[in-house]
Amino acid sequence: MKGCPLACAWCSNPESQKTRPEIMYYREKCLDCGACLEACPHRELLEAAFPRTPEACAGCGRCVQVCYAEARHLVGRSVSVGELLAVILSDRVFYEQSGGGVTVGGGEPTLQAAFVSELLARCRREGLHTALETCGFASWRNLALVLKNVDQLLFDLKHMDPERHRELTGVDNARILENARRAAGRVGEMVVRFPLIPGCNTEASNLHSLGRFVSGQLPGVRRVDLLPYHSTGESKSVRLFRDYPLAGRPPLEREEAEQARDILVSYGLEVNIG
Ligand code: SF4
Numbered sequence: 001m002k003g004c005p006l007a008c009a010w011c012s013n014p015e016s017q018k019t020r021p022e023i024m025y026y027r028e029k030c031l032d033c034g035a036c037l038e039a040c041p042h043r044e045l046l047e048a049a050f051p052r053t054p055e056a057c058a059g060c061g062r063c064v065q066v067c068y069a070e071a072r073h074l075v076g077r078s079v080s081v082g083e084l085l086a087v088i089l090s091d092r093v094f095y096e097q098s099g100g101g102v103t104v105g106g107g108e109p110t111l112q113a114a115f116v117s118e119l120l121a122r123c124r125r126e127g128l129h130t131a132l133e134t135c136g137f138a139s140w141r142n143l144a145l146v147l148k149n150v151d152q153l154l155f156d157l158k159h160m161d162p163e164r165h166r167e168l169t170g171v172d173n174a175r176i177l178e179n180a181r182r183a184a185g186r187v188g189e190m191v192v193r194f195p196l197i198p199g200c201n202t203e204a205s206n207l208h209s210l211g212r213f214v215s216g217q218l219p220g221v222r223r224v225d226l227l228p229y230h231s232t233g234e235s236k237s238v239r240l241f242r243d244y245p246l247a248g249r250p251p252l253e254r255e256e257a258e259q260a261r262d263i264l265v266s267y268g269l270e271v272n273i274g
C-alpha cells in the first residue's frame with residue numbers, strides 16, 4: 001500500500017512514502033527523444049523540470065506509455081478491493097503448495113484502513129492466511145479495524161528513545177509503543193521487527209531497552225526479527241530525485257547483528273536475523 005507517515009533515513013522503499021502515484025526515472029536509459037514531453041498534459045511544466053517530474057503530475061502515465069526506452073516507470077495505481085483480490089486468488093495454487101498467505105505491507109497499510117480491512121476479510125473468507133506489516137504509527141481506531149482480519153501481525157519498532165526516533169523517522173515513538181502494547185494479545189501471532197541500522201539504532205543501550213519492552217510489556221510476544229541494513233533505498237532515491245541521508249553507509253557487519261541478537265536472547269526472546 002502506498003503512503004507512509006514516517007520518513008525513515010534508511011527507507012528501502014522510498015517509492016512507497018507518498019500516497020499518490022509517482023514516476024521513477026532511469027537516467028541511463030533515457031534517449032532524450034522528448035516523446036514524454038509531447039505526451040504530458042503539463043508539457044511546459046515537465047519541460048521546465050525535466051528530468052524531474054513537476055509537482056503538478058497526477059500520475060496519468062501517458063509519458064510512460066510513449067517512452068520506448070523504458071526510462072520512466074509509473075509507481076502506484078488505484079485499484080478496487082475486487083481487482084486486487086482477483087490478482088491474489090490467481091496465485092491460490094502457490095499459497096496452497098507453500099503454506100503461505102497474504103501479507104499487506106507498504107508504506108503504511110493502516111493509512112487505508114477500510115480498504116485493507118475489507119481486503120483481508122475477503123481473503124480470510126477464501127481460506128487464506130492473512131498478515132499485516134505496520135510501522136505502528138496509526139490511530140488506534142484504524143489499527144483495530146484492520147487487526148480484526150489479521151492472523152499474524154508484523155510490528156516494526158525502530159528506536160526506543162523518543163527524541164532519537166524523531167530524528168531518524170520524523171515522528172516520536174509514543175503512539176507506536178502504545179499501539180504495540182494494545183495490539184499484543186489481540187491477534188493470533190505478533191512478531192516485532194527491528195531494522196539494524198549502523199550508526200542509528202544498534203547501540204547496546206537501545207537494544208537492552210528493546211528487550212525490556214518486548215519481554216515486559218508485550219504479553220504473548222516472544223519473537224523478534226532483526227533486519228540488517230542494506231542500501232537498496234539509495235539507488236531508488238536517486239531515481240525519485242530524493243535525498244538519501246545514509247548515502248555511502250556500508251552494510252551491517254555480521255558480528256554486529258549477532259551481538260544484537262545475543263542481547264535480545266538474554267531477555268528470553270526468540271531472535272531471527274533476516
Ligand atoms: S520519452 Fe523516455 S527516453 Fe524519451 S526523453 Fe522522455 S524519458 Fe527520455
Ligand code: SF4
Pocket residue numbers: 023039040041042046053054056057058059060061062063064
Ligand atoms: S505521469 Fe502524466 S502528468 Fe506526470 S509527467 Fe507523466 S505524462 Fe505528465
